Amino acid sequence: MDLRFFAQNALGGLAYGSLLFLIASGLTLVFGLMRIINLAQTAFYLLGAYVGLTLVAHGFDFWLSSVAGGVVTMVLGLAVYSAFLHRYHADPLTSLLLTLGFALILDDGILALWGGDPRSVSPPPMLRGSIQIGTLVFPEYWLAVIAISFTVAAIMFVSLRRTMLGVIIRASVDDEEMARGLGVDVNRAFYVVFAAGALIAGIGGLLGGPITSAYPGLDGELTPLAFAVVIVGGMGSLTGALVGSILIGLVNAFGKAMFPELSYFTIFVPVALIMAFRPQGLFGRKQ
Amino acid sequence: MTLQRRWLIAAGAGFIVALVLPRVGVPTFYISLLTQAWIYAIVAMSLDLLVGFTGLVNFSQAALFGVGAYAVAIAATRYHVVDFFPVVCIGIIAAVVTAAIFGLVALRSEGVGFIIITIALNEIVWGLAYQWVSVSGGDNGITGIVRPPVGPFDVSANTGYYYVCLAFFVISLILLSVIVRSPFGLVLKGVRETPRRMRALGYNVWLYRYFAMMISAGFAGLAGVLFAWYNQFVGPTSLSLDQSTQILIMVILGGIGTLYGQLFGALVVVFLSNELSAVTQRWEMVLGVVYFVVVMYAPGGLVVLVPRLWARLRGLRPAVERT
Numbered sequence: 259m260d261l262r263f264f265a266q267n268a269l270g271g272l273a274y275g276s277l278l279f280l281i282a283s284g285l286t287l288v289f290g291l292m293r294i295i296n297l298a299q300t301a302f303y304l305l306g307a308y309v310g311l312t313l314v315a316h317g318f319d320f321w322l323s324s325v326a327g328g329v330v331t332m333v334l335g336l337a338v339y340s341a342f343l344h345r346y347h348a349d350p351l352t353s354l355l356l357t358l359g360f361a362l363i364l365d366d367g368i369l370a371l372w373g374g375d376p377r378s379v380s381p382p383p384m385l386r387g388s389i390q391i392g393t394l395v396f397p398e399y400w401l402a403v404i405a406i407s408f409t410v411a412a413i414m415f416v417s418l419r420r421t422m423l424g425v426i427i428r429a430s431v432d433d434e435e436m437a438r439g440l441g442v443d444v445n446r447a448f449y450v451v452f453a454a455g456a457l458i459a460g461i462g463g464l465l466g467g468p469i470t471s472a473y474p475g476l477d478g479e480l481t482p483l484a485f486a487v488v489i490v491g492g493m494g495s496l497t498g499a500l501v502g503s504i505l506i507g508l509v510n511a512f513g514k515a516m517f518p519e520l521s522y523f524t525i526f527v528p529v530a531l532i533m534a535f536r537p538q539g540l541f542g543r544k545q
Numbered sequence: 546m547t548l549q550r551r552w553l554i555a556a557g558a559g560f561i562v563a564l565v566l567p568r569v570g571v572p573t574f575y576i577s578l579l580t581q582a583w584i585y586a587i588v589a590m591s592l593d594l595l596v597g598f599t600g601l602v603n604f605s606q607a608a609l610f611g612v613g614a615y616a617v618a619i620a621a622t623r624y625h626v627v628d629f630f631p632v633v634c635i636g637i638i639a640a641v642v643t644a645a646i647f648g649l650v651a652l653r654s655e656g657v658g659f660i661i662i663t664i665a666l667n668e669i670v671w672g673l674a675y676q677w678v679s680v681s682g683g684d685n686g687i688t689g690i691v692r693p694p695v696g697p698f699d700v701s702a703n704t705g706y707y708y709v710c711l712a713f714f715v716i717s718l719i720l721l722s723v724i725v726r727s728p729f730g731l732v733l734k735g736v737r738e739t740p741r742r743m744r745a746l747g748y749n750v751w752l753y754r755y756f757a758m759m760i761s762a763g764f765a766g767l768a769g770v771l772f773a774w775y776n777q778f779v780g781p782t783s784l785s786l787d788q789s790t791q792i793l794i795m796v797i798l799g800g801i802g803t804l805y806g807q808l809f810g811a812l813v814v815v816f817l818s819n820e821l822s823a824v825t826q827r828w829e830m831v832l833g834v835v836y837f838v839v840v841m842y843a844p845g846g847l848v849v850l851v852p853r854l855w856a857r858l859r860g861l862r863p864a865v866e867r868t
Contacts, residue, residue, distance in 0.1 A: 295657065297786075342837065351660070352840050352841075355790065355793070355794070355797075355840045356836070358833075358836060359832075359835075360833065360837075362829050362832055363829075363833035366829040367830065370826075478786070481668055482668030482669055485661060485665040488661065489661060493657075493658065493661065520673070520676065520677060521676060522668070522676060523672065525672075526669045529665055529669075530649075530650050533650045537653040537658070
């Protein structure tokens, strides 16, 4: 294990982990607030990727397309949430099956619209180069993705800590009944959190395109990673999602490099360790 | 008492119908689908033991089912273990051992946490099947699994195999019915209803859940073995999360906590997904819609829904006649 191997995989893992954060942050917040396990979250990512790459193919700006992908995903997510899901927010099993049904519909719709061939996405022209430090080569785009994800994380942290809406969300996570009793519009917080989760995952789709590319079935491959993040970090914790994403991203990158056939199995190790010593996750609260 | 006798008569009649079906000219295609339904009914019942009787919503049932199936394939293609009963035992043991590991991890949590962890566990096993090409064949799976004879009987044809699966379904139904009515089964129900009270009464709740998971896994593994021989092929889709959900949908559709209802759930899902895939390329989408409909409109399952609809129809009929 020389330095080059280590640095390359560490950066790769960090980039992958920061993409995972864009997916897992919505997953964990929606779960923490509404007790909804959203199995369509990775399908949101995939939808964002396809919408985004279609816009890029039509000559639109990369960043703009990425945001547009996020907005389309958000609108669709909100429609499903308001039509079906929000009635079942206290019923995890029903809502879980509904999101899974929705994921099936979304996957099949994507397959029908875009076909089954994998689509590669190239990074925006200004970030196609790479930075060389000694013998180490880092693609610029990876660094950009890490920077963007950390910016998103920072915005989320500040909105949770410093805005009125964040206060409402945190209060509802802690004690929904009491928050309702005090006249807080908890439902509005539900809508905002679900929308934000879908938006961020959808934006992540095209951003992650140059790293993961886009193909039907990608969402299924991301699901175990996203869930491992939520379990390791603690369900409902944003800090946990950030730390968990980086951890799982790194474990995945090194697992892939060292045991290419068993990389999913390497994720099992942190999950099992967490369950053995801290079942509520690193930053989760005991129930 | 009369109600119970009526049920026994209905079950006996159903069994006799199932016995004669292949002999009265039902097309092989439908015999094959029925075989699939017996197999899925076994795994659905195994999940019902957890969901309906122990209160554990296990999303890793497809992984246990798949482990049983892969055990057959790997035993046959790598180690040339092909005899019927040894392979059945290997498949069941493999699934039980997997569940013993899963249980250690997942039972650290309860309720929704348990669901999330079993989803992750199922996906990790799927990842293994998908990536560990040298053992599992990756996405291509393992082909060339041959149905071995059962003692003196050659069951390589579809009709013969139909009877094998029917027999295992009936045995599983009887065994599981005995288990849920035994003192052990009553403790499981207590654990489902009020784990805290059971703990206060001195029961080791964790251990009972752990045992329930392993017993359930045994039946899931058995179904997996039968499925591998049925398809004569094993691939990663047989242990995907979609598969786990389909099994759970069978349980919900059949009626949670009924055991026998799972057969109806399995029949509906097997026939529906086959007919749909014949009619439209977009059958996955339709299946997604079916999930919505089942979960929102039939949460009690067919066992509740059909008698209610029937009662409503009968209630309506005089009213229609009067007008």
